[in-house]
Amino acid sequence: MVNKEEYNWTIEAKASLFDLKLNELWAYRDLLWLLVRRDFVSFYKQTILGPLWFFIQPLFTTIIFTFIFGNLAGISTDGLPKPLFYMAGITAWNYFADCLTKTSTVFKDNANIFGKVYFPRLIMPLSIVVSNLVRFGVQMLLFIFMMAYYYFVVDAHFAVTWAIGLFPVIVILMALLGLGTGMIISAMTTKYRDLAFLVTFGVQLLMYATTVIYPLSEAFNKYPAYAWIIEYNPMTPIIETFRYGFLGEGSFSWGSLGYATGVTLVLLIFGIVIFNKVERNFVDTV
């Protein structure tokens, strides 16, 4: 008779909710890098400007925001040069928003591959977050270039603070928050797609509930009764800390950053669990 112990894998109808198969994820780490490489290389294949295209979007958005929100509407920027203020918000926000929207359609976009071959599905959203990191890095270069320009040429008034040391933490928080929320949405849209319609539109709305085009202090000035909505948005402390670190203005507190970290971890864990549950059968319904 064959011993039960001799089998080294099993496939069963039901799996534990918390079996996250992280060791398997590790075994496929090469795939993660190859997917990131694929995304990056295929983005600028057959273009002349290549990775320079990563600059265009934040640059134009900054110009438009400066004109509309800065000059036309006259929203305060905490005394910072307007383009610099907006670009800080846009660069950080874009990274979060890209992670969120791309992750939220991961099942639908990859149904073809997922339907034909097995690999830990978590690799896909992770590769999205890492590929976007490349793009974010390039956009950060643009931001730093702008900072240098305003510092040396325009001689504008701003100062880098110690909080710049929190930059890696902020990036990880944004990545994980986008990843967690995106995975929850992707898991919820495999069968009923209704939520998918909300995502692109919702992310846009969410931007206005985050301190991208105005500082948190301004929100407290104008709408003291409703500013808590903005304060409880976990992206707000992240962007405020980002601005405080790079430009020296913004409402930074350990409490609010700790709150953002807590929300991120809860969403992330919930996201991974629900993603792993859906992943087993989504091919049948997507």
Added chain:
Amino acid sequence: MANIAIKVENLSKAYQLGQIGTGTISRDLERWYARIRGKEDPFLRIGETNDRSVRGTSDVVWSLKDINFEIEQGDAVGIIGRNGAGKSTLLKILSKVTAPTTGKISGKGRIASLLEVGTGFHPELSGRENIFLNGAILGMRKKEIQRKLEEIVDFAGIERYLDTPVKRYSSGMYVRLAFAVAAHLESEILIVDEVLAVGDAEFQKKCLGKMGEVSKGEGRTVLFVSHNMESIKKLCNKGLLLNKGQLIKNDSINYIIEEYINLSTNTASIRFAKSENREANILKVELRNLDDEAKSEISVYQKWKIYVQFELTTAIEDFVCAIGVSNMLGAPLKTTWHEPLNLQVGTYAAEFIEDKTTFAIGLYGIAVGLSQKNTTLHYIESAINFEIVYGNEKVNNNVLRFTTDTGAILDQMISSVYKL
């Protein structure tokens, strides 16, 4: 006792038919409520067997139902069954693409599954980059691919194009490269779906050779799905016969193929709606064997006939019913008709028995026409399709090699017409 590589116990898979929308959410809630109370899933109680041609009362079907089998290490197993038998579902579950509804599979050794060639190929990337990407998707480590790179490129024969984006490849090169990557996986179990249908004959031979080498030479376990009995017979020593989601037989491959042909209960039989403004209407066209059983497949050398039922709404003189046999490309191979008849109003049947010509293995189409002298009364270009299949051992090799696009001999069939 021999080593078991894969053991499947009580495996079932249910699928939901129809649209998913507002209508399904109430049932989802019902299932969820049953589950939290620890009750049996009400959705699964009502499942039906997967018979595609019959309209069922339930919109849940069992694509696989209570499958049990064991596969020994080193066996090459052919999985045979008609469309809808559950072959692909079984492979999908084994390759972990989708989870079973009930049951358990245990096994040992790494599984490499090839349900499709070139999964994850990116058209913009070069051949080399795609080898790495595809290899990684299939579960290889980078080092492993590096070690095998030369072998893969050699097998695919694309050395010159290695650094060209694969979108510039011919489809043949693309398939060769994709198969080469998968064939060089170091796995104990190899699962291959009908991927060999692509590529030219020479390459198919090479793939089969490689797979044979894998199973016989290296002692790895191979699971292979194909409709091509010839290649299954060449490659496999064991077989699993599935029908409508159930395992019919698990035996050596020769018995399985025999059983598969006997199982043919599918029919090539089509009814047509009649039109009021036609004097003559074709009602039904059917392929039958000489025992008058409707079939969709006929073994080569077995005799067959075409049964045509038609209705006349006025009396017609010099009436002729004719049929044409064409190959899968639509080129006519043979036509036949009966002597002109004077028929009264009523429903008739005409039969055309294939007697002299032996058709080669392949797909054929039947065209049916009703006419009076030079006037066509009703004509259906592609009324039914049927298949001449690989039969028993004694088949002449020349017939096997004969392909359907080479043409056939024209001769008259034995025909008769009688009133119903």
